[in-house]
Amino acid sequence: MTWDVALILSIDGLANGAVYLLAGLGLVLIFSVTRVVFVPFGDVAAFAALSLAAFETGRMPPTVGLVLTLALLAVLTEVGSLVRREEYGGIPKAIVAWGVLPAVPCALAWAVAGQAVPAAVFIAVSIALVVPITPLIARVALQPIADASVLVLLIVSLALHFLLSGLGLLFFGPEGSRTSPLSTGSVALGDGFSVSAQVILMIAAAVVLSGLFFLMFERTVVGKALRATAVNRVGARLVGIRPARTALLAYMCASLLAGLIGVLIAPVTTMYYDSGFLIGLKAFVAAIIGGLVSYPLTAIGALAVGLVESFASFWSGALKDVIVFSLLIPVLLLRSLLAAHVEDEGEEIDQ
């Protein structure tokens, strides 16, 4: 391996790492607020990419059907729970919040599909289309059992991934697609070596977004409410924070992040309906490096995962994923040695 190959691989690795960084932030955000290890995260990103690809070929994205199906299920769940509590007055509001609001991006998509509008509009609508997906499935499948053990939530979340990727295949079909680059051209770094603008865009997006993330968490009331819920749900409730509402917010933020990842990655990788799973899992490796709670450590972990993946693909394309996952071994070993005293109360799954 020569130096310039190593340099190219490093740049590639940083671009991958930027994606895992954003995904890792989303995962840690959801986990810390809701205790849900949100496995379908990557699927949402893949749906954004596939929506954008559909727009570019002048079609209406099948995501619309998916969102409307989920919205219908969410309305039914919400109305069902209102009827059980005999709060009939809340029904119109529930229909607006869970049925009409998610339909807004769908209407937008319907309006712009096939029209000659700037690429930026397609990108914005693609992201907007997937934003409701995570909150909707959370409302249907996770919120009714929000107080179950981490284990039950994890199993449900994994089942949700298989549900979503199955639906993805039904809605999007098995073909892969790649979108046109968000920005063309490249930046020369002297000596005939250049970095494509797309890669720079990816890295810049990761830096800016994680900066925004940090500011939101440290400086705003909403961010503080999220942190409070993460620390102690009961305590947060006592000071007037509604855990269900903060959870919803966390899911929406994560969904937004997933949408951004989707449109960032779509021009550089061919995306299939199930490509998201591996992205999500690699972000998990990053999040586990951060112990599923620390944002800075997750960021470092994400970059490490990106770099390892890029160098591993140079060595063996087929086994690169195996190599990335084996990165978990030293991490877990270290964490296991450092964990002097773990007192986790039992997980009750069948009660």
Added chain:
Amino acid sequence: MNGRQNHLVVAGAAVVALALAPLMLGNFAVSLLNDIGIAALVALGLVLLTGVGGATSFGQAAFVGIAAYATAWLTKTQGASPWLGLLFALLLTGSAALAIGMLTLRLGGHFLPLSTIAWGLSIALLFGNLDALGRHSGISNIPPLRLGPWTLGDSRAIYYVIWVLVGLACWFSFNLLRSRSGRAIRSLRGGATLLASVGADAYRVRLTLFVMAALLAGVAGWLYAHMNRFVSPTPFDVRASIEYLLMAVAGGLGHLAGALVGSALVMMLKNGLQDVLPLLSQRGSQLEAVAFAALFILLLHFARAGVMGFVARLTKGRFAPPDIPKAKASKPLPRRALPARGTEILSVAGAVKRFGGLVAVNDVSFDVKAGEILGLIGPNGAGKSTMFNLVTGTLPMTAGRVRFLGQDITGMPQRQIARLGIARTFQHVKLRPNMTLLDNVALGAHARARSGVLTAGLRLNRVEERQIFDEAMRHLERIGLAERAHELAGSLPLGTQRILEIARALAADPVLLVLDEPAAGLRRKEKQALGDLLRKLRDEGVTILIVEHDMDFVMKLVGRLVVMNFGSKLVEGSPSAVRGDERVQAAYLGSVV
């Protein structure tokens, strides 16, 4: 009919039905039963691991795969006998599980399942990319099983091998759960501190359980390879693992029979869906995945106890087997020699515990002499419970030394301290609500017996079990709960649960009994009875260290008192001296000045 007879009738009927099945059913049904049997082995491992032990794995299919590929490779390319293949397969799955378990089981709840997802994916990828394992096309023409002169090639022949193994696995697991090791396994969900307080190591128990679940998956993989005589990567990916978990949940995680019921249910459903779905859509197999995922989510929402949970509620224990073995014990469990009355057994010197900037215990020293009852009192937040946790090794000390029976126990793990003869109860009761009173007390005798997983599974432990139960029954009689021995501990009121914890501590045959607020929540009569019990224990030579808030109770009981305030020792002396001490009055009631 009693529970034992009912249980035997049901089990016997199942065995007879399964033995006769191949004679009555067609080929299709027999191979479906074969698939069910193989899946049931994997699901049985998950019932033990997830349902009983409270941990889970999304990589069980990978263990099945390792075993299947191991035996396929050994018998096909190396020409070895399938029985050697079984050994090789079990060796590989066992060591893989041991390695993964050692890496993840010390960490908190979600690390194990998350790592097993990555592990399950990696193994399936590895199978698909190694030339020696035939890449994505797999290995075909694996030799069939041979038993002496017979070749077990067709599905009817291997049927009996599969179901005999399933039967053995169920019998082994059933015996295991009702043993000393089984009680430790069933207590895993009560937390590591509970197990350490009876001298058991939660990490090792969990590791054993994880390896056992993997070995069951290994047996399944071996059967799979020699039944289908073909292996490829797809049946061993994460999706398959989820299906096994679905079987365990659908059948009922709390019951061994849930593994059988669940695998039968899911396998039949799968077959049914494969017939129906292609009629609805061209993408039938995808619809199947969606349907299974949706079904799984619905199950976890509405019926987490599964089919067997439902059945158990209907039958209300009429089919539950009794928990005491019939064997007669010739002699009781050996007892410890108690130190001579008056000798110093525990000495705490300069104990300090800091939590960050907060000093919870500040330079406290005291001694405990054999055969006395020493009370530790003080206002709320004085550091009494922390002091207890330091003595029993539940928390590490910041500075200071503790000696017990002439041995320095500072920094020793809680488990070893418990084994030396310090037994404790907890301020927040740690009982297993779903175990009987008898089982809960028997757990206390864990460190006094030695039979392991194998002897338990093969029922070679019956004399020792009988000894343990005799001992447990003796202590239940002592606290007056003998006639409720077979009720569930969760049905007791909180005060009585505290007394039950004392019985559990006594079952460990302790030199020093450490009681954290035993009288809280008791009525006056019950408090009197508790006082009598403790005095009687003292007369028998047991030393007692007690934290208590009820002054009346404690003053009548103890010989000596240590008073703590704001983490420091205030005074030490006889109850009357302490009662008259101005500093103690000031600490409790506020100073006059």
